[in-house]
Amino acid sequence: MSVALIRPLVVRTIAVSDPRDLPARLPDSAPYAWIRHGEGLVGWGEAARAVIPPGPGRFDRAREWLSSLFAGADIEDEVLMPGSGPVALGSFTFDADSPGSVLVVPRVVLGRRNGRAWLTTIGDDALRLATPPRDPGRIRYGDGSLSALEWEHRVALAVERIRDGALGKVVLARDLTVTAERDIDPRVLVARLAGRYPECYTFSVDGLVGATPELLVRHSGQSIESLVLAGTTARGADAAEDEARGAALRASEKDRHEHAYAVASVREALAPLCSSLTVPEEPELLVLPNVQHLASRVTGRLSDGASVLDVVAAMHPTAAVGGTPTGTALRVIRELEGMDRGRYAGPVGWIDARGDGEWGIALRCAEVSGATARLFAGCGIMAKSDPAAELAEAQAKLRAMQYALEG
Numbered sequence: 001m002s003v004a005l006i007r008p009l010v011v012r013t014i015a016v017s018d019p020r021d022l023p024a025r026l027p028d029s030a031p032y033a034w035i036r037h038g039e040g041l042v043g044w045g046e047a048a049r050a051v052i053p054p055g056p057g058r059f060d061r062a063r064e065w066l067s068s069l070f071a072g073a074d075i076e077d078e079v080l081m082p083g084s085g086p087v088a089l090g091s092f093t094f095d096a097d098s099p100g101s102v103l104v105v106p107r108v109v110l111g112r113r114n115g116r117a118w119l120t121t122i123g124d125d126a127l128r129l130a131t132p133p134r135d136p137g138r139i140r141y142g143d144g145s146l147s148a149l150e151w152e153h154r155v156a157l158a159v160e161r162i163r164d165g166a167l168g169k170v171v172l173a174r175d176l177t178v179t180a181e182r183d184i185d186p187r188v189l190v191a192r193l194a195g196r197y198p199e200c201y202t203f204s205v206d207g208l209v210g211a212t213p214e215l216l217v218r219h220s221g222q223s224i225e226s227l228v229l230a231g232t233t234a235r236g237a238d239a240a241e242d243e244a245r246g247a248a249l250r251a252s253e254k255d256r257h258e259h260a261y262a263v264a265s266v267r268e269a270l271a272p273l274c275s276s277l278t279v280p281e282e283p284e285l286l287v288l289p290n291v292q293h294l295a296s297r298v299t300g301r302l303s304d305g306a307s308v309l310d311v312v313a314a315m316h317p318t319a320a321v322g323g324t325p326t327g328t329a330l331r332v333i334r335e336l337e338g339m340d341r342g343r344y345a346g347p348v349g350w351i352d353a354r355g356d357g358e359w360g361i362a363l364r365c366a367e368v369s370g371a372t373a374r375l376f377a378g379c380g381i382m383a384k385s386d387p388a389a390e391l392a393e394a395q396a397k398l399r400a401m402q403y404a405l406e407g
Ligand SMILES: C=C(O[C@@H]1C=C(C(=O)O)C=C[C@H]1O)C(=O)O
Pocket: 171, 173, 214, 229, 230, 231, 232, 293, 320, 321, 363, 364, 376, 377, 378, 379, 380, 381, 397
């Protein structure tokens, strides 16, 4: 399942002067990135890669592979912060039975956090000549697996299932195809997303590029944090409409109920792992350039030395991207969505040798390959959902990646 291109890993982390613009440092068109508010990690080259086979134990297998790789590494780290020393960036498929989950340890990682910056290199031929990123040119969109009309019909079928009592909530997604004039350089997308969506986590892992607002889990020592999102409205045309929409979202019984399902799934997943867990009683509003969400920041302390991947394994899929109850929702998704989500809505992020890391849910993203891409967006469907409104919501969510592609 794995290839360690350099073994043992000889890892050196040194403090460096502030690189400022992380996306601008990426030398080639196979970038690794995890950036929020200008901080985070960018990486390039490959020191090791694990292609993780599908199956229920995939997170455990990934963690075991990484533990053995890092345990055999020769590490000198003068920075000792979360993300210094060797790190792996990874992304997992939404569905445990789908192939395509991957972990990569880049040869070079540049990190920036809390006024400090560091450079981690593995092996000695780490520096490479930079090629300039190029705009992909004219972008054409096409229907993905389902037309908009057919997708609305599937939403209506899901609503019927919910009204029949089969389940409480299910998240249905759709995809769009993209054809560009030229190859799509992920660096262009990363730079645009990090600039326009600073509040989101801009990520790039092996062709999966996006900017997600949803933090599945941040792990730092024993502390964990998650930002649960569910319940969405569009931005208003002016400040007054914007505020009115936000207030209506906070008051909406349907959206509060949809949000409560997502929070409950996170609470249930985290409670057995934690000695303390704090869940806010009321959601707040997260306002992004394209949409507004109901958001709950959940914090806790782990009761033992679980790594961030152990926590990811316990949490995925939350009801923000699956539904309630989880098993029924996953069956309905397989049956009604008419596509394989691939890595969309799966965990994406990084982990270091201490087990610290940050993982998001891969939303507002594209799977990029040459001059083509697949965009994804989904919505939580409830008994009171209106298919046309859900389609409009999915379209608003797609705007993040459309901006990244078109500029
Ligand atoms: C499924 C997506 O987003 C999720 C669904 C939301 C909703 O239905 O309100 C809100 C945020 C995310 O948890 C997506 O962006 O594709």
